[in-house]
Amino acid sequence: MKRIGSSRLQHLGSAIFTEVAEWRREAEARGLDIIDLGIGSPDRPPSQRVMDTLAAAVRNPTHYGYPSSEGSLAFRSAVARWYEYRFSVQLDPQREITTLMGSQDGLAHLAMAVADPGDVAIVPDPGYPIYSASLTLAGVKPYLLPLREENGFLPRLEQIPAETAAAARFILLNYPSNPLAAVADLDFFERLVEYARTHELLIVHDVAYSEMAFDGFRPRSVLEVPGAKQIAVEFHSLSKSFNMAGCRIAFMVGNEEAVGALRTLKSNIDYGVFSAVQEAGIVALEDQMAGSGWEVASVYERRRDLVVDGLRSFGWEVRKPKATMFIWAPIPPGWTSRQISREMLLSAGVVVIPGDAFGEQGEGYVRIALVQEEDRLKEAVSRIGRFLCENSQRSQ
Template identity: 40%
Template structure:
């Protein structure tokens, strides 16, 4: 049997890896499964995007390699949207990088800036692409726990000087997955200044930029003075347009940073299918009418989820962005054990906080990706499991077992 590499041995297990198989097994056994795990909404994509994909499938030129340049109108649409949405101009040919979903770009960009001896600062809990890119680059991850104490922000002032001296990359994601935290402007200004002072690449994952509620409008990192010198920002059609499986996204940055990611990608893929990029144009051009209607559905589901989980004995904040609730568990209730019991005994899929990293222990994530009545039923079942686990914990404590 061929021997696996030491690098591979250091990889964590992806938190969603085993859930689809267990979900299908439960369904096959007749269980009424309610999946609130992945950030994968049950809502349809823009009709214009579907029509554009259908039309592109009939065009022979669309079936050929896209390579790095891809479908020119897709680059143009991205640049126009960044200008309209954030007031930030980008050259569609030199400052836009089409991606096969933002995930691969988030991982690949690390290879251009990290190597042995270098450090990447990673939030913890976090999207697994950050640590994946770091480990694939043979660099050292420095994990910063996201806790209520700092409002789930990476406080760069708390990072030791010797760590910052070796840091080449800082990953940030606001609005945040999984905590749903948002970042104040003065915080972003401080982070950009630190990255400029220390020549750190700021990798800004903005996948939830269009999922702000109650009047909150998430910014681009490029709205912060000086960010152009050090930042690359990632966007995706997945959450904004309910197009998770289409795997279509982009990055924007100054020409030097954008070309570095493009060069890395030239060794790993030959571009997204241009028919999907054409559909991406149609999705982006439907932004003004599609997104507000779509967001209103998520707002209703958010409110239903908060009310239902409160009624079932949980405490959680009402998030101002993303499609998630980040719900604390009582002391002594492990998140993985809770999520497993909830899935196996009640047929409800949620994500344990520990699945996103050790810093997520003590929480679990709920995606409000189902209708309100289904979320309410999931919360009721979750309350049953929580009550049983708290009762068992209290009995152990009363018996003198910690």
């Protein structure tokens, strides 16, 4: 029998995630109580009104036919109203918005829709793994754009080789960022738009964490820059901001040609998001616009303070991020990212993700997800503190 399995599979995802799962099984076999701060999955449900809407919509017999692959006009219209409310950006729900089964769905398929095999795309390093994996699926060549702490984890656009910029079809960035918890201001987006216009690049911006910001910081949309809608698209998700990760609903907005291309591709792949979930998504967006008090940022801000202050008390100097559900922590001397992540899990029972899971530039860091209630986070910090004390000789 001939070999089964595409060679693409060898380049998808990260072997480190598989390793972390193996470490966890090893720790569980030792009888350890595991506190999982690895995967960024919200640990709370959506609002009661969202759940009630979903429950009622599930009982509607008209929702059991195939939904439109582009999403209902009602949901896309709600997205348009929300974008105007949140960013003062006007969008045409007919031509400039498409609904997705989670932002990863759209990110995984966009390169196939807007680029050809052999084309080049500029993606961040470190970056969310689907960014590079999507290029593998599409046969597109990645240019890995290094994001370094000394630059605030913002790219040095002027250092991208001229031949790369000329060959690239799009540049993909993510602020507020997973895994870096870095942020960008409007001045950066203005420079990005100017750069992209000069080099005829499509900007792809993943802004899934825009509603999870702290200390009064308000993340911006690249589409706020005048003229950006002509050359940019943006992905947003209800997974993080509204605790709807299991519902699988998101959207891409912006440049109508790119929106149309992704719609065309997906119309040949799937039939879209369950109509009941779209109704719940409308309520989630409308409740925020109505100022119903439903928001997750304050929850994660308290968790951030608890973890960062706790780690600092044990001598682990970690910066306080302005957004996201993650802490991107530089590891103490004497370790690699993978070593400290493994030993912390096997000794302390705390799961974190080694930074090199997100790219070569991630070595020297670990990502900590704030996805447990405060009592469990306090316990995790205490365990990490004991681990650091027990291994203090290694850092000297």
